[in-house]
Structure formats: structure tokens, C-alpha cells
Amino acid sequence: MPSDKKASALFRIPVWRCVETQEQLPGILQGYFGIQRCNCNATFSPEMNPSDALPGVQPYRVHFEYTTPPPHPGSSWTRWVCISDTHGHTFTVPDGDVLVHAGDLTSWGKMNSLDSTIQWIKGLPHRTKILVAGNHDELLDSKLFEDGLNNIEATEDDLARAADLVKGPEALSSGIHYLEYESYEFQAKPGGRTWKVYGSPGSPQYSGGGFRYFQGKEADAINARIPADIDVLITHTPPEGTLDTLRNGSTHAGCGSLAIRVSRPDFTRCRLHVFGHIHEARGVTTVPVNCGEEIERVCANAAKSHRRADQPPVIVDLLDDI
Numbered sequence: 001m002p003s004d005k006k007a008s009a010l011f012r013i014p015v016w017r018c019v020e021t022q023e024q025l026p027g028i029l030q031g032y033f034g035i036q037r038c039n040c041n042a043t044f045s046p047e048m049n050p051s052d053a054l055p056g057v058q059p060y061r062v063h064f065e066y067t068t069p070p071p072h073p074g075s076s077w078t079r080w081v082c083i084s085d086t087h088g089h090t091f092t093v094p095d096g097d098v099l100v101h102a103g104d105l106t107s108w109g110k111m112n113s114l115d116s117t118i119q120w121i122k123g124l125p126h127r128t129k130i131l132v133a134g135n136h137d138e139l140l141d142s143k144l145f146e147d148g149l150n151n152i153e154a155t156e157d158d159l160a161r162a163a164d165l166v167k168g169p170e171a172l173s174s175g176i177h178y179l180e181y182e183s184y185e186f187q188a189k190p191g192g193r194t195w196k197v198y199g200s201p202g203s204p205q206y207s208g209g210g211f212r213y214f215q216g217k218e219a220d221a222i223n224a225r226i227p228a229d230i231d232v233l234i235t236h237t238p239p240e241g242t243l244d245t246l247r248n249g250s251t252h253a254g255c256g257s258l259a260i261r262v263s264r265p266d267f268t269r270c271r272l273h274v275f276g277h278i279h280e281a282r283g284v285t286t287v288p289v290n291c292g293e294e295i296e297r298v299c300a301n302a303a304k305s306h307r308r309a310d311q312p313p314v315i316v317d318l319l320d321d322i
């Protein structure tokens, strides 16, 4: 990533405005750049039409910290409820049009952990549920076992059962769509617009686990598969420089190759990027798309600590048509 572009992504602080008054809302930074408290106390028109969008108001709303989920903003919007790194833990998830899980479904790939996670997700009310795996989900990475790099033991039957859990007929009939380096197009609401999403379970190789890749040619080949014409991107890893800071406050552990891919001039359609993996960098920020000021992409690190019951899923409402 060119240094000037990286700097603008790093230091840009989102401006949140009330959709009715356009007054800037107070934001509270929480230690890492760009982490923003929820704006759900703002007044808003619950049935705002696209044509009502006021100049300068971005066609998204983010709810990051809340006790009661804010009401759905209306039929012109699609509510994306984002979680990641649940590692076998289950909790209450607010309703929405689409559920996104950005990987690390399990704790080191144990079958009972995967089973209980999928049963939990099946029971959630969202019409569409989009899942990717993460480095902990070894049972879903059959190549890892072919290469003998697995940390856990599993038979071929175990691998087949794991695959069936996430992409078998029962999963599909429950609205689950498991994405492994692939796209999926769907209507979030009957008769609504079509959304195109792409999901990648990969993350940079700095310890063992599933779906790991080395920086350089391997990373570039994986990230080159991300299409330009998607609306939503789900990756397990953050891009380097965006919500990827480790506890030491200075090390960026995201993927440099992914950061380059999502900042290329052709990648301007994507309005939401959901990821996790770096638990301590949980947060939401926006980045200008293609160095423009008019279009912003919402980036959400939706990792959830199972020790923090007060961390609700990240809700991102996107205006359907802009």
C-alpha cells in the first residue's frame, strides 16, 4: 500500500452525523484509532428512503456498543449482524437480515465445538447466515490434513462430517452459506436488491492452524481471487493497518497483501468489510474508498471475547440503494 494511502486509512476518524439534523455526534475513542461508540441514541427516520438521504450523510449506520438493539431502520435498509471468533461459545444475537460470522467458529477445531456452534447458528432467526472458517477451524481445512500439518487428530469421516455440518443440506435449509474462497449472491429480503459477498478463511502464517498462507506470492494469489464487483467482503484476517493492532499497541498483525488488494483502484464497490482474528483490535472504522471522500467503506473487526458479555454483535445497517 502506498504510504500516503495507508496514512489516510490509519488516521481518518469517522464522523458520525444524525441523519435528521446532520449534527456531528460525539464519538469516544477507546484506545485504538477508529473505535467508535454506538450512535444508536441519535434520532433517525425509521422509514427513510434513499432519496431522503441528506448530502454528506453516509448511507450506513453502525451500532457497536448497545444494551438494547436499535430498531431496524426500515425497508430501504439491510441490517448486517456481524460476529467473529466465537470459539465454540454461544450468546444472544439480535435479529437482522443477514448474519455474518468471520471465522474461528471453534476452539481448535474440536468436533463438538463445531457441532454446537452450527446448531446455535441454525437456531438464529436471520434469513441468511454467511460463515467463513478461521485458523482455529482445522477440521474444515482438508488440505491441512493432506499436508500433515494438522494439530488435531481426525479421520476422513470426521472431515466429511465437519464439511457436512457447514455446507450440507441441513445447513443450507437453515439459511447457512459457508464460503471458502468463493462468492455468493442473494436477496436479503424477498424482492429486494441482490447483494454479492465473498468469503475467505485465510490468515497470515505466524503460527499453526488452518487456512494459513505465507506473505508474498501465496498471499497475493489468495487475495487476487477477491472479485472487484462485490458489495461485502468477509475475511478472517484484517488487512494490515486496519483494526489489527496487537496488545502492545504498535504491532500490526493483519495481512499486508489483503491491504493492498482492498485499496486497489478497481475495488470501489465494496461497502462493508467484516473480519476478526485479532481479538484485541475489535472495533469499527471507515476507510475512504479509492482515496475518494464521498464513498466510505465500513470495516468491522467483530471479534468477541467470550469473557465480555457486554460486547454485543456489531450491527451495520446499509442503505440498499445509493
Ligand SMILES: [Zn+2]
Binding pocket: 085, 087, 104, 134, 136, 277, 279
Ligand atoms: Zn480467534
Ligand SMILES: [Zn+2]
Binding pocket: 104, 134, 135, 136, 203, 236, 276, 277, 278
Ligand atoms: Zn483466528
